[in-house]
Amino acid sequence: MKSLRTLAIGAGALALVSPALAQTDAYTPPADELAEAMAIIDVIFPPATREQDMINTATTMGNQMAASMMTGPIFEEPGIRAIMDDFLGELPEIMRPVIIKHLPSMIKSTAVAYTREFSLQELRDIRAFASTPSGGRYFSSVQSLLADPAVAKANEAFFAEVNASQQTEVEKLQGRVVEFLQNNPEVVERLQAAGVGQGS
CATH class of the missing domain: 4.10.220 (Light-harvesting Protein)
Incomplete structure (x- = not known):
């Protein structure tokens, strides 16, 4: 039964999927750079759908991990398979409170990471591209491409x-x-x- 336990733990651990999880440190990003970075993230994760987008991303990766692990005779048993399918179906709501709790810090830390990685001019260039129809569609679809x-x-x-x-x-x-x-x-x-x- 170790594979079932491993699967459950692994799927649950995907609750905090994020492009970047920067550790808190003494670095304070320049305000103008942080503003540009946040504007870019608003395109990638629109505020109105941000919570559900993150849950969808975590769910997608959790399901892909599950599919890779649910092999062998134990998962050929209909009852066991039904239990796992129920678990995976409930996973989005299981993860929701954790994602809601950590989402603001994940978004902020990602923006901070952008300011560390890109110069102000590069951030402005990226934002300019993100502001175009093609750029907006590109950035907003990055997460959905996982599916x-x-x-x-x-x-x-x-x-x-x-x-x-x-x-x-x-x-x-x-x-x-x-x-x-x-x-x-x-x-x-x-x-x-x-x-x-x-x-x-």
């Missing part, structure tokens, strides 16, 4: 290989940790005293 069948197929293949390689590496890591603990019983005692492993 294109060709992109979905490529992403599913990517996630499948990542999952397979991850399982191998996790097993190697577990082996190293077990060996370390076997060779260092005092560490085991400290962990037990701290309550690690209790109730699992």
Whole structure:
């Protein structure tokens, strides 16, 4: 059942999908650059539909990850498949409160990242393009392109290989940790005293 747990955790982790998640630091972007960056983001994520657009993006990637992992006999069982389909169907609403909570900081941090990456003139050039009909359509469709069948197929293949390689590496890591603990019983005692492993 490990694959089910991994799938659920992996899908849930996609709740915070964002083009950039800049870490908070002491950097303060120039006001004029930040204004240009925010104007660009308003085209990519229109304020009126921003929340739903982000949920749609997270859902799309979650479904692609799920499709890459729901293979093998366990997912050929109709009852198991129905449970997973229900879970994926409920995922957008499960993610909604988290996305609503973090969306303002994700948008702001993305704008800050733009000011770090692009000069004021470059931001103005990008905004000028975004203000044209073609530019507006290009930027506003970037997220929806994730659902294109060709992109979905490529992403599913990517996630499948990542999952397979991850399982191998996790097993190697577990082996190293077990060996370390076997060779260092005092560490085991400290962990037990701290309550690690209790109730699992």
